[in-house]
Amino acid sequence: MTANTSPAPIAAPAGTAKRWTARLASHRGPLLALLLCQLGQVSASLLLPGFSADVIDRGILAKAPDVILHYGGLMGSAALTQLLLSVTAVVLGARISFRVGQALRSEIFDKVHRLALAQVQSFGIGSLITRCTNDVLQVQTMLIMSLTMIVIAPIMGIGGAFMAARQDVQLSGLLLVVVPILALIIGFLTLRATPLFQRMQGQIDGVNAILREQIEGIRVIRAFMQQGREARRFATANTGLTDTALRAGRLMVTIMPAVTAVMQLASVALIWVGADRVTAGGLQVGALIAFLSYVSLILISVMMMGMLIVMLPRALVSARRITTLLETAITVAPPAHPEPLPARGSGLPLRFEGVSFGYPGAEAMVLEDIAFEVGPGEVLGIIGATGSGKSTIINLIARLDDPTIGRVRLGGIDLRAIAPETLAGRIGYVPQKSYLFSGTIAESLRFGNPDADEAALWRALEIAQAADFVRALPDRLQAPVAQGGTNFSGGQRQRLAIARALACDADLYLFDDSFSALDQATDVRLRTALRQATGHAATVIVSQRVASIRDADRILVLDLGRIVGLGAHAALLADCPIYADIVHTQQSLAEDVA
Numbered sequence: 001m002t003a004n005t006s007p008a009p010i011a012a013p014a015g016t017a018k019r020w021t022a023r024l025a026s027h028r029g030p031l032l033a034l035l036l037c038q039l040g041q042v043s044a045s046l047l048l049p050g051f052s053a054d055v056i057d058r059g060i061l062a063k064a065p066d067v068i069l070h071y072g073g074l075m076g077s078a079a080l081t082q083l084l085l086s087v088t089a090v091v092l093g094a095r096i097s098f099r100v101g102q103a104l105r106s107e108i109f110d111k112v113h114r115l116a117l118a119q120v121q122s123f124g125i126g127s128l129i130t131r132c133t134n135d136v137l138q139v140q141t142m143l144i145m146s147l148t149m150i151v152i153a154p155i156m157g158i159g160g161a162f163m164a165a166r167q168d169v170q171l172s173g174l175l176l177v178v179v180p181i182l183a184l185i186i187g188f189l190t191l192r193a194t195p196l197f198q199r200m201q202g203q204i205d206g207v208n209a210i211l212r213e214q215i216e217g218i219r220v221i222r223a224f225m226q227q228g229r230e231a232r233r234f235a236t237a238n239t240g241l242t243d244t245a246l247r248a249g250r251l252m253v254t255i256m257p258a259v260t261a262v263m264q265l266a267s268v269a270l271i272w273v274g275a276d277r278v279t280a281g282g283l284q285v286g287a288l289i290a291f292l293s294y295v296s297l298i299l300i301s302v303m304m305m306g307m308l309i310v311m312l313p314r315a316l317v318s319a320r321r322i323t324t325l326l327e328t329a330i331t332v333a334p335p336a337h338p339e340p341l342p343a344r345g346s347g348l349p350l351r352f353e354g355v356s357f358g359y360p361g362a363e364a365m366v367l368e369d370i371a372f373e374v375g376p377g378e379v380l381g382i383i384g385a386t387g388s389g390k391s392t393i394i395n396l397i398a399r400l401d402d403p404t405i406g407r408v409r410l411g412g413i414d415l416r417a418i419a420p421e422t423l424a425g426r427i428g429y430v431p432q433k434s435y436l437f438s439g440t441i442a443e444s445l446r447f448g449n450p451d452a453d454e455a456a457l458w459r460a461l462e463i464a465q466a467a468d469f470v471r472a473l474p475d476r477l478q479a480p481v482a483q484g485g486t487n488f489s490g491g492q493r494q495r496l497a498i499a500r501a502l503a504c505d506a507d508l509y510l511f512d513d514s515f516s517a518l519d520q521a522t523d524v525r526l527r528t529a530l531r532q533a534t535g536h537a538a539t540v541i542v543s544q545r546v547a548s549i550r551d552a553d554r555i556l557v558l559d560l561g562r563i564v565g566l567g568a569h570a571a572l573l574a575d576c577p578i579y580a581d582i583v584h585t586q587q588s589l590a591e592d593v594a
């Protein structure tokens with residue numbers, strides 16, 4: 001399959017607030033407990049300065065030890081309550097946030113697995129990984145902060161202002177100046193940082209995509225000695241991300257010093273004015289100290305809001321990216337009322353009816369008006385120049401994508417009406433790029449059929465011409481397979497992938513250029529064994545090599561997405577100039593080599 005170079009734009013999500021509210025609503029119990037903890041915590045914080053004023057003014061200054069003991073006891077109880085409740089609130093907030101993060105990751109994982117292949121390519125693998133990891137982390141962190149501060153901050157701010165005014169109305173006037181200044185500073189800086197955060201998430205996608213491409217293509221890079229060029233490409237993406245992060249960071253770090261400076265100035269002004277009023281007898285010392293404590297509470301609440309606002313833009317960008325993915329309509333959606341397929345082994349004819357396919361956003365069709373049929377026990381070969389649409393036909397049969405026009409039927413039923421698990425259970429698919437999952441050989445072979453016994457696995461290995469090399473391994477079926485199957489050669493990997501498909505005992509086999517890494521002799525032995533073993537099944541073999549498909553019952557010749565020939569080898573050789581051309585070219589190449 002050819003890589004997509006210009007991904008189609010992805011639709012923006014519809015209304016999303018409901019979905020996020022529903023997500024939180026499923027944690028109703030812990031959220032209620034959290035709310036109560038925060039109410040208790042903030043009440044204790046607001047009571048503390050009042051008690052300290054009473055200790056000073058009514059206890060120490062009035063030389064009344066029992067009053068000191070009374071209010072001192074109240075202060076101790078309030079402080080202890082505040083401590084216990086705040087710890088509980090943080091634990092509850094963290095637990096809810098981690099659960100939401102976990103659920104989001106599961107939803108994204110599930111969604112990615114149900115997307116059409118073209119949609120996966122359209123998002124880009126790097127972006128899908130960032131959405132499942134970094135974006136979820138941003139939302140999760142924002143949630144922890146919000147859950148532990150969002151109730152406290154406004155109550156502490158408003159409650160603090162009310163209690164401060166109770167201590168001294170005149171001094172409270174100063175707050176009318178300080179709070180708006182703080183709000184202005186935070187608002188201005190946050191507005192400027194939002195677009196930077198947006199750009200940053202896109203740049204993280206870019207770094208992930210480049211890194212992934214470079215790790216996957218490491219052999220090519222080394223073989224072509226392109227480490228320098230690739231290092232520069234990575235450095236450019238990395239520097240871009242760092243520059244944006246630094247610009248956003250510079251804006252954000254300005255907030256704390258600015259807020260602290262305003263707070264310090266406010267405290268100095270308060271003590272200045274307050275001391276005058278204490279000297280003049282208009283205010284008691286304890287009340288001034290309590291007033292200062294309330295002002296600290298108000299400023300702390302503004303700082304909390306500031307921190308939330310600082311984090312909000314980035315979290316919103318991440319939440320939007322997650323929602324865009326989760327709300328993308330799946331183009332290969334499973335049917336609401338699936339139709340059953342005929343019984344296993346009874347034969348499933350495959351039929352293409354006027355099928356055209358175009359990638360989302362692309363103007364030209366990749367396949368146009370494709371029609372053919374493969375009956376049970378028949379083999380269809382597909383040949384054509386590179387990029388002519390061979391893999392796309394296989395993708396449509398495996399329902400990795402749906403036709404843009406027309407339909408594909410299996411056993412007479414439109415693929416769109418077949419449940420995905422039913423379809424997968426009846427198809428043995430060998431992709432163009434053999435990929436094996438880590439584990440043992442037995443586990444790899446049982447990927448599509450967990451119930452296959454050892455005898456079935458060996459049978460599949462024999463047909464796939466892989467039994468000899470597996471037998472030679474010290475652990476045979478229990479031999480380890482590295483991620484991607486990288487501890488096997490290309491040809492061995494291809495044979496194991498073929499055996500994995502054969503272990504499914506399917507009604508339809510799809511081989512997408514699956515014999516390319518095999519030598520001619522193995523290719524011939526494999527296809528002979530295959531024909532005997534898959535007698536009842538319909539088989540589609542895509543190949544660039546005439547030798548791999550010349551014995552097929554029919555051969556479909558593709559050129560630029562259109563059928564230019566359909567028939568047996570001999571007939572095509574006589575009637576289809578493009579096929580004859582391919583055959584002659586490969587023959588003369590073989591003669592040249594000989």
Ligand SMILES: Nc1ncnc2c1ncn2[C@@H]1O[C@H](COP(=O)(O)OP(=O)(O)OP(=O)(O)O)[C@@H](O)[C@H]1O
Nearest residue numbers: 001002003004121359366386387388389390391392
């Ligand atoms: N994700 C994509 N987005 C847009 N166009 C694509 C995408 N994938 C493939 N194509 C285009 O679709 C056409 C058919 O690709 P396909 O992979 O089916 O060809 P193929 O015949 O299997 O090629 P090959 O023999 O090289 O594997 C090509 O022209 C290719 O450029």
